[in-house]
Amino acid sequence: xxxxxxxxxxxxxxxxxxxxxxxxxxxxxxxxxxxxxxxxxxxxxxxxxxxxxxxxxxxxxxxxxxxxxxxxxxxxxxxxxxxxxxxxxxxxxxxxxxxxxxxxxxxxxxxxxx
Amino acid sequence: xxxxxxxxxxxxxxxxxxxxxxxxxxxxxxxxxxxxxxxxxxxxxxxxxxxxxxxxxxxxxxxxxxxxxxxxxxxxxxxxxxxxxxxxxxxxxxxxxxxxxxxxxxxxxxxxx
Numbered sequence: 001x002x003x004x005x006x007x008x009x010x011x012x013x014x015x016x017x018x019x020x021x022x023x024x025x026x027x028x029x030x031x032x033x034x035x036x037x038x039x040x041x042x043x044x045x046x047x048x049x050x051x052x053x054x055x056x057x058x059x060x061x062x063x064x065x066x067x068x069x070x071x072x073x074x075x076x077x078x079x080x081x082x083x084x085x086x087x088x089x090x091x092x093x094x095x096x097x098x099x100x101x102x103x104x105x106x107x108x109x110x111x112x113x114x
Numbered sequence: 115x116x117x118x119x120x121x122x123x124x125x126x127x128x129x130x131x132x133x134x135x136x137x138x139x140x141x142x143x144x145x146x147x148x149x150x151x152x153x154x155x156x157x158x159x160x161x162x163x164x165x166x167x168x169x170x171x172x173x174x175x176x177x178x179x180x181x182x183x184x185x186x187x188x189x190x191x192x193x194x195x196x197x198x199x200x201x202x203x204x205x206x207x208x209x210x211x212x213x214x215x216x217x218x219x220x221x222x223x224x225x226x227x
Contacts, residue, residue: 033213043203045157045218091157099170100145100212101159 002027004094006105013082014113020067021077021108023092029053032094034068034075039089039107048090051075079110087112116140120206120219127226130195135222137189137206146189147207147216148181150174157205163189164212196226 003026013019025034036048051059051068058066063083067076079086092105119138127133139146148160161171161181168181180192189208193200203223207216 033215035215037218042220043151043223044220045205045207047215047217050215095213095216099162099164100209101147101162101170102149102157102207102216103159104157106156 002094002096002103004092004103004105006092006108008108009106010109010111012111012113013079015082015084017082018078018080019082019110021079021090021092021110023075023077023105025073025075025092025094025103027073027094027097029097032097034066035093035095035102036064036066036075036077037091037093038086039091040085041088045091049077082112084112084114086110118206118208118217118219120204120222122222123220124223125225127196127224129198129226133193133196133224135191135193135204135206135224137191137219138187139189139206139208140210140217141187143208143210143217145209145212145214145216146183147209148191149205149207149218150202151205151221152202160191160204196224198226200224201226 005024032053034051038046049061063080065078089107093102121136146163151157161175162169178194203221205221206219209216
């Protein structure tokens with residue numbers, strides 16, 4: 001079965017520091033996508049970053065980058081120069097093969113300390 | 115930038131009543147989804163819809179639930195007889211292609227009393 005695991009229920013980071021959120025997944029596919037979504041207190045689901053498994057290069061979006069380790073089935077999110085506005089729940093997601101429904105991890109709550 | 119919209123933003127209903135949650139996906143998208151999130155819990159898949167039919171539904175999506183795309187733009191989720199445990203945030207999402215990024219609406223917060 002395809003699963004997504006986020007082992008850190010909560011993380012804290014000082015403003016301007018760097019934090020890494022972990023995600024592991026299980027799949028037998030070789031070609032797939034992985035996503036990180038941010039959910040602020042408004043509860044809107046906002047795309048942070050996407051990684052295509054066939055690409056060797058780790059995706060980056062401004063202060064957000066991923067460390068994608070395909071063999072280890074690991075997809076961590078690094079947030080650099082953390083800002084107060086980064087405080088949110090972060091969900092890792094994997095689209096199931098076939099119907100492409102997202103399988104979400106349980107989320108990591110990120111607190112940013114001033 | 116195109117976005118997914120959902121109405122209403124909040125809905126309060128009595129147990130046993132019917133509710134219809136409405137979504138307008140991004141106009142050229144072909145895949146549509148409903149998810150729900152009970153407060154403090156993970157986001158759960160309800161149903162996916164493609165080519166005018168359900169492509170997959172979860173165990174949660176029982177006979178009380180139905181979806182419809184009545185006019186080529188709206189995508190609705192109906193709960194026929196609401197239960198207390200249906201209280202949750204309901205998200206609509208759409209994507210251009212199966213594996214492409216899903217874009218989420220702002221959600222409808224449903225409270226069943």
